[in-house]
Amino acid sequence: MSVPEFLLRLSDDRLILGHRLSEWCGHGPILEEDIALANISLDLIGQANLLLELAGKEEGRGRTGDQLAYFREAVEFRNALIMELPRGDFGFTIARQFLVSVFGILHLERLSQSRHGDLAGIAAKALKETRYHARHSADWILKLGDGTAESHRRVQDAIDELWRYTGELFEMDDLERALAGDGLAADRAELREPWRAEVGRVLAAASLKMPADGFMQRGGREGRHTEHLGHLLAEMQIVARSFPGAEW
Amino acid sequence: MTATRSDDAVPGDSQWPLWEVFIQPEPGAPHEHCGSLHAVDAEQALLNARDVYARRNEGVNLWVVPSQWITGSTPEDVGPFFDPANDKAYRHPQFYKTPRGVKVF
Numbered sequence: 519m520s521v522p523e524f525l526l527r528l529s530d531d532r533l534i535l536g537h538r539l540s541e542w543c544g545h546g547p548i549l550e551e552d553i554a555l556a557n558i559s560l561d562l563i564g565q566a567n568l569l570l571e572l573a574g575k576e577e578g579r580g581r582t583g584d585q586l587a588y589f590r591e592a593v594e595f596r597n598a599l600i601m602e603l604p605r606g607d608f609g610f611t612i613a614r615q616f617l618v619s620v621f622g623i624l625h626l627e628r629l630s631q632s633r634h635g636d637l638a639g640i641a642a643k644a645l646k647e648t649r650y651h652a653r654h655s656a657d658w659i660l661k662l663g664d665g666t667a668e669s670h671r672r673v674q675d676a677i678d679e680l681w682r683y684t685g686e687l688f689e690m691d692d693l694e695r696a697l698a699g700d701g702l703a704a705d706r707a708e709l710r711e712p713w714r715a716e717v718g719r720v721l722a723a724a725s726l727k728m729p730a731d732g733f734m735q736r737g738g739r740e741g742r743h744t745e746h747l748g749h750l751l752a753e754m755q756i757v758a759r760s761f762p763g764a765e766w
Numbered sequence: 767m768t769a770t771r772s773d774d775a776v777p778g779d780s781q782w783p784l785w786e787v788f789i790q791p792e793p794g795a796p797h798e799h800c801g802s803l804h805a806v807d808a809e810q811a812l813l814n815a816r817d818v819y820a821r822r823n824e825g826v827n828l829w830v831v832p833s834q835w836i837t838g839s840t841p842e843d844v845g846p847f848f849d850p851a852n853d854k855a856y857r858h859p860q861f862y863k864t865p866r867g868v869k870v871f
Contacts, residue, residue: 548804554817653813
């Protein structure tokens with residue numbers, strides 16, 4: 519049972535963040551950026567779909583990706599809390615995307631070597647997309663950090679606010695330790711230093727401060743979420759739940 | 767008198783410079799103009815071009831060029847530039863008869 523649980527952690531991170539990004543559609547600061555955020559959103563939802571289908575297959579109870587996306591309750595979601603936080607202003611959205619994408623690259627590099635062939639294939643595809651997400655958001659971090667006093671303040675506030683949610687990305691538990699031991703998963707804790715190095719490099723170039731590690735929020739992997747996830751799910755799931763089996 | 771960039775002419779639309787985007791459909795093929803976009807620098811123009819013009823597998827390489835660096839002919843140039851070509855059929859390969867013995871493809 520541990521493989522499907524692990525796959526849900528990977529897929530839910532992407533599904534929930536993808537949905538958050540989709541909220542920008544039609545509200546981007548400029549047409550080109552509106553399209554860029556929608557593209558990233560679609561990349562993430564596409565990755566989530568592949569992972570959810572695989573989770574359903576591994577689970578062996580006949581659940582499809584759609585059923586896992588639309589008919590689970592908040593307590594059954596396994597995403598890290600950072601993914602479900604409201605989209606905030608553009609600086610907050612970019613800051614989160616940057617922190618998460620840098621982690622995503624490091625994690626996917628290792629998962630693309632997984633002994634689980636299907637997972638390795640999905641990770642290799644997702645890695646290319648995620649490299650682009652990191653490049654796009656890092657470019658914006660530089661522009662906002664080095665922009666006006668207001669853009670600098672907003673993106674620094676966002677980094678400071680988000681920092682306490684980054685620890686969860688690197689958390690290991692018995693489940694993932696066992697999978698990593700079998701060559702199926704990766705040791706997240708090993709990713710922490712390379713992540714700090716890359717994040718620190720970009721923040722320094724953008725004249726932004728890297729916050730000190732303090733208290734870290736956690737609980738998403740066990741289904742203990744913020745109040746925000748329920749509202750997000752209500753919107754994301756309502757059509758599928760109102761018209762079960764509908765096709766479009 | 768200084769030239770006015772087109773993007774400065776519409777206040778509130780965007781203060782960002784305009785860029786022209788060229789895409790190479792396949793290796794070895796010439797880059798073709800596919801549209802324009804706004805961006806503050808070359809890196810952002812390239813990223814925006816990727817998102818706006820290359821997300822459906824349209825090509826293998828992108829060029830972005832600040833629109834202000836492109837000099838174009840004007841409608842008034844149409845006569846002097848292009849009309850003289852009309853009556854000079856000898857500039858077209860079809861003007862010449864194919865010699866006997868040459869295989870025509």
